[in-house]
Amino acid sequence: xxxxxxxLRLTALGCSQREMCVSVSDSQNAVVKIQKxxxxxxxxxxxxxxxTDGILKQQKLFLKEQAASSRCQTMSTPTRSPIG
Numbered sequence: 153x154x155x156x157x158x159x160l161r162l163t164a165l166g167c168s169q170r171e172m173c174v175s176v177s178d179s180q181n182a183v184v185k186i187q188k189x190x191x192x193x194x195x196x197x198x199x200x201x202x203x204t205d206g207i208l209k210q211q212k213l214f215l216k217e218q219a220a221s222s223r224c225q226t227m228s229t230p231t232r233s234p235i236g
Contacts, residue, residue: 154178156208157199159186164197 155176162172172183190196195208 154182154186154205154209156186156190156205157197157203159183160190160195160197160199163187163190 155178158176159172159178162175167175169180169183169187172178173180176183
């Protein structure tokens with residue numbers, strides 16, 4: 153599980169990426185990616201109390217990843233051309 157809110161909170165506190173990696177038990181690449189996407193979307197701590205990690209994952213932080221995943225699935229589907 154990725155702790156999006158915790159990464160945003162620790163970012164606001166000025167923690168280093170290494171400290172965040174240890175705190176949330178995730179890779180530095182994941183932390184950097186979440187920080188970058190949050191910055192692009194204008195998300196910053198504190199978040200509204202109604203915003204959960206699930207909402208961040210589904211609606212905000214990973215829209216690009218979901219689109220890329222869909223493209224990969226589409227591209228890996230074999231196509232057959234008609235004979236004749």
